[in-house]
Amino acid sequence: MSGLYDAIRSVAARYPESRSAILPALRLAQQEHGGWLPPEAFRDVAEALELTPAYCRAVASFYDMFHLEPVGRHMVEVCTNVSCALVGAQQVLEAFEGELGVAAGETTPDGEVTLRTVECAGGCGWGTVVVVDHRYHEPVRPEDVAEIVRELRDAS
Ligand code: FES
Incomplete structure (x- = not known):
């Protein structure tokens, strides 16, 4: 398993239900993927939290601090x-x-x-x-x- 997977699992362990860790998990994935969330980032988060990539993308799309397209440095x-x-x-x-x-x-x-x-x-x-x-x-x-x-x- 990847470092990102382990990092998300570690955060999720602090919550009664792993799905509650979706925001910090998305933040970790965004850091890992150079400041934005490509499709593989949603697959990574979904796998670690036992959710679907579509659900993860839907959550991310609501928040301004998550970027669904590449951004500058x-x-x-x-x-x-x-x-x-x-x-x-x-x-x-x-x-x-x-x-x-x-x-x-x-x-x-x-x-x-x-x-x-x-x-x-x-x-x-x-x-x-x-x-x-x-x-x-x-x-x-x-x-x-x-x-x-x-x-x-x-x-x-
Ligand atoms: S309108 Fe609130 S900070 Fe600009």
Whole structure:
């Protein structure tokens, strides 16, 4: 058995029913598969938890932190929900699109950065909120974007 299988079984042992470990199992599988969940990841999780791959995929599809398509090494998430929209989220998003050369939902050709929108990052009083690799930047204005991208590129 693989290291992933053993890791999932180990997590599942902490729960009364192994199916309850599906979220941490999916997280482990996503780490193992380079930041996203290809079909074999669902087979791995299903085998370890005695579920079906379709069930595992259905659960993953509900949560924003699971990626069903390949993503870049870095993730830039711009909140475009109403509180952020009212203070210029669209302009911030367009600044990122211009700086990175991709549209929202796309990854840069070098595979480094995925840009996407999110529905609410939970920082509504400090919009526009931008989350870069799980780190919050708030508030972000269009004129801040070049510096954020420069820092991201330097960290690569
Ligand atoms: S609306 Fe942007 S953080 Fe909530």
